Amino acid sequence: MPDTTPDDGKGITPERAKEIIDAFQKSPEYFKGIEGGFYGKNVLLKMLTLPGCKGLRYYHALVPNKDTNIPEQTIVLVVEDLNGAIMTGTYTDEGPLCPPFCG
Numbered sequence: 001m002p003d004t005t006p007d008d009g010k011g012i013t014p015e016r017a018k019e020i021i022d023a024f025q026k027s028p029e030y031f032k033g034i035e036g037g038f039y040g041k042n043v044l045l046k047m048l049t050l051p052g053c054k055g056l057r058y059y060h061a062l063v064p065n066k067d068t069n070i071p072e073q074t075i076v077l078v079v080e081d082l083n084g085a086i087m088t089g090t091y092t093d094e095g096p097l098c099p100p101f102c103g
Contacts, residue, residue: 004084006054034073035102039095044077047090052081063093072097 025031047056057078062071074097079090 004055004080008055032073033099035098037075037095037097038101039077039092043092043095047077047079047092050079050087050090052087053079054082054084055080057086061093 021035025035044056047053057080059076059078061074061076063074064070065072074093075095077092079087081087
């Protein structure tokens with residue numbers, strides 16, 4: 001696996017974002033009803049400002065719905081350190097999902 005850097009990722013146009021989001025949401029193979037989620041600035045800054053943080057990794061995951069106990073998609077964020085390892089104790093979940101919390 002190639003090494004990651006603090007500069008990985010790139011900006012894209014709103015049109016490109018819409019194009020690739022639409023492609024995902026129209027794919028029955030991949031799309032299971034969750035369009036996205038939200039993580040607050042304070043949570044992200046707390047993670048990003050940890051000493052030794054190189055960036056954030058995300059993982060697709062399943063978590064039981066709090067009301068129905070039926071598994072639903074979520075995203076788990078973790079801090080990657082300067083050596084490419086996950087920093088212990090930096091897992092974040094439970095950002096509001098869309099739907100129902102869509103902007």
